Amino acid sequence: xxxxxSDTVKLYYTIGEVAAMFKVNASLIRFWEKEFDVLQPKKxxxxxxxxxxxxxxxxxxxxxxxxxxxxxxxxxKSKLKENKSDVVDTAEVYDALVKVxxxxxxxxxxx
Numbered sequence: 144x145x146x147x148x149s150d151t152v153k154l155y156y157t158i159g160e161v162a163a164m165f166k167v168n169a170s171l172i173r174f175w176e177k178e179f180d181v182l183q184p185k186k187x188x189x190x191x192x193x194x195x196x197x198x199x200x201x202x203x204x205x206x207x208x209x210x211x212x213x214x215x216x217x218x219x220k221s222k223l224k225e226n227k228s229d230v231v232d233t234a235e236v237y238d239a240l241v242k243v244x245x246x247x248x249x250x251x252x253x254x
Contacts, residue, residue, distance in 0.1 A: 152196065153196075154195070154196075155185065155193035155194065155195060156193070156194045156195075156198075156199060157191065157192070157193065157194075158172055158173070158184075158191070158192045158194070160194075161194050161198075161199060161202060164199065165202065165203075165206050167206075167210075172192075172202070173192075175202065175205055176192070178216055178220070179201070179205055179219075179220065179223070181201045181205075181223065182198055182201055182202065182205075183198070184198050204223070205219060205223075207237060208222055208223075211237065
């Protein structure tokens with residue numbers, strides 16, 4: 144999983160920072176913004192998008208459904224409407240398993 148929570152917490156993230164978190168293009172973030180109602184970034188006077196921590200969390204869920212689990216956009220929208228808390232729990236378990244796998248791989252390599 145490309146998204147990693149950082150130690151520093153910001154109020155707003157630029158689209159470039161968000162795209163870098165997920166290792167995707169900014170155009171994909173803009174596309175998902177149009178497709179998913181849960182994404183509502185603020186815009187400054189110049190029109191630059193400013194994403195809150197809630198927006199980043201929603202993007203993490205969308206990324207998990209679309210990129211990691213292979214849902215279509217319509218399927219991801221339906222899943223979010225059906226049971227968002229179940230999706231959040233599944234994404235957290237997936238993230239934890241990825242971390243454990245990384246740790247075990249490092250451990251194996253060091254032996």
